[in-house]
Amino acid sequence: MASSKTKTLLIYKYLVEFSDENNPLSTTDLIDLLMKDGMFCERKSIYADIAVLKSVGFDIVRTYSPKKGFFLASRKFELPEVRLLIDAVTSAGFITPNKTQSLVEKLETLVSKNQADELVSQVYIDADTKCDNEEIYYVIDALNDAIIKKVKVSFKYKRRNIDKENKKSYTEKTFTVSPYALIWQDDHYYLVCNNEKYDNLMNLRLDRMKKVSLLEDKARPFEEVSEYKNTFDVADYSAKMFNMFTGVNTKVELLCDLELREEIMDRFGAKVPLTAVDTEHFKTEIDAAVSDGLVSWIMNFGDKIKVLQPKSLADSVKDRATRISNLYK
Numbered sequence: 001m002a003s004s005k006t007k008t009l010l011i012y013k014y015l016v017e018f019s020d021e022n023n024p025l026s027t028t029d030l031i032d033l034l035m036k037d038g039m040f041c042e043r044k045s046i047y048a049d050i051a052v053l054k055s056v057g058f059d060i061v062r063t064y065s066p067k068k069g070f071f072l073a074s075r076k077f078e079l080p081e082v083r084l085l086i087d088a089v090t091s092a093g094f095i096t097p098n099k100t101q102s103l104v105e106k107l108e109t110l111v112s113k114n115q116a117d118e119l120v121s122q123v124y125i126d127a128d129t130k131c132d133n134e135e136i137y138y139v140i141d142a143l144n145d146a147i148i149k150k151v152k153v154s155f156k157y158k159r160r161n162i163d164k165e166n167k168k169s170y171t172e173k174t175f176t177v178s179p180y181a182l183i184w185q186d187d188h189y190y191l192v193c194n195n196e197k198y199d200n201l202m203n204l205r206l207d208r209m210k211k212v213s214l215l216e217d218k219a220r221p222f223e224e225v226s227e228y229k230n231t232f233d234v235a236d237y238s239a240k241m242f243n244m245f246t247g248v249n250t251k252v253e254l255l256c257d258l259e260l261r262e263e264i265m266d267r268f269g270a271k272v273p274l275t276a277v278d279t280e281h282f283k284t285e286i287d288a289a290v291s292d293g294l295v296s297w298i299m300n301f302g303d304k305i306k307v308l309q310p311k312s313l314a315d316s317v318k319d320r321a322t323r324i325s326n327l328y329k
Contacts, residue, residue: 006039007039007041007049008052010033010034010037010039011030011034011046011050012053012058014029014030014033015053015060015070015071016072016075016112017113018033018113019069019070019071019072019112020071020072020111020115021063021071021073022114023071023112023114024063024067024068024069024070025070025071026067026069026070027043027046027047027069029069030046030070031046050062050070058072059072059073060072060073061073072112075110075111076110077110077111079111079115082107082108082110082119083119086104086107089103089104090104091187092184092187093130093187093188093207094133094187094189094205094207095130095131095136096130096131096132096133096134097130098134099136099137100130104120131207133207133208133209133210135209135210135211135212136206136207139155139206139209139210139212140182140189140206142212142213142214143179143182143191143206143212144182145214146179146214146219147179147180147182149214150219151214151216151217151218151219152177152178152179152215152219152220153177153179153212153213153214153215154174154176154212154213154215155174155175155209155210155211156172156173156210157172157173157174157175157204157208157209158171158208158209159171159172159208172210175195176196176215177191177193177194177202177204178193178194178196178220179192179193180192180194180201180219180222181232181234181237182206183203183234183237183238185238185241188205188206188207189205189206190204191203191204191206191209192232192234194220194222194224196220199224199225200225201222201225201226201237201246202246203241203246227249239268239269239287240287240288241293242289242291242293242296245289245291245292245294246289246291247288247289247290247291247293248289248290249287249288249289249290250287250288250289250290250310250313251286251287251309251310252285252287252288252290252294252307252309252310253283253285253307253308253309254285254286254298254305254307255277255282255308256281256282256283256304256305256306257280257281257301257304257305258279258280258281258282259304260301260304260305261274261282263301264284268284268286272284272286273285283308290310290312290313290316294313295313295316295317295320298317299317299320299321
């Protein structure tokens with residue numbers, strides 16, 4: 001009985017690893033694979049094992065053309081889903097090259113080996129854009145634990161030095177903060193937190209953190225340093241941040257060229273109000289954190305966006321444009 005059960009499990013293993021719609025495994029294929037694992041059987045017993053696997057819910061399909069055989073039709077993840085996950089991992093700047101490769105290899109096991117080979121042939125990992133902080137998993141785990149336990153954390157925060165000789169060196173600063181949320185934005189992973197010295201929120205990149213320690217001190221309630229009550233609304237907070245710069249949340253009114261309607265909806269969602277002004281322009285009103293990040297985002301569109309309100313933001317954009325113009329005089 002033990003041998004029979006082992007054979008059935010091995011057949012399932014082969015179907016998971018090697019079969020897909022374009023690469024079914026014939027009974028001969030399965031017998032050959034079993035022989036490599038020291039199992040010998042008759043062709044009829046293969047059909048019996050397949051029937052047992054199907055009876056307990058595995059979606060195994062028998063095909064006759066262009067090749068006879070069996071394949072596993074349903075998996076936890078479909079091929080396009082694995083493709084998306086692999087692309088997300090390879091593009092994420094906060095995951096080191098080594099950990100990127102390891103994650104990609106794990107994701108490959110969610111599809112057949114033939115499908116994995118096709119995926120890998122399209123994968124490109126740009127090591128130059130990846131961080132080198134191999135503590136990143138520990139950092140994520142520790143910060144998540146601190147958020148759940150609502151305690152403060154301390155860590156070393158690293159920043160690159162700039163000097164005339166272009167020597168690669170860093171400055172480390174110790175932070176003690178109350179952590180509230182982890183946000184993946186603009187290809188970086190951020191901790192939203194409060195520095196105990198100030199009464200506001202700040203965003204710090206995880207790839208620059210090392211030696212994270214959970215403290216016994218209770219975290220400061222986020223109600224004291226943000227507009228949120230009871231629950232920290234990560235989605236709302238992310239929508240209002242530009243380039244993860246913090247600032248005072250304000251109603252912002254913009255006059256935009258008609259061609260920017262898709263960009264505005266992509267950034268703020270399909271429910272953002274778009275009010276026609278004339279045949280070439282529309283107005284919209286958004287809630288945003290007024291900051292240098294917002295100024296930079298507006299200036300990306302050149303003369304296609306004009307700030308109507310608040311005046312302070314309009315003045316900031318005008319001042320930035322003047323300083324840029326003066327730079328080229």
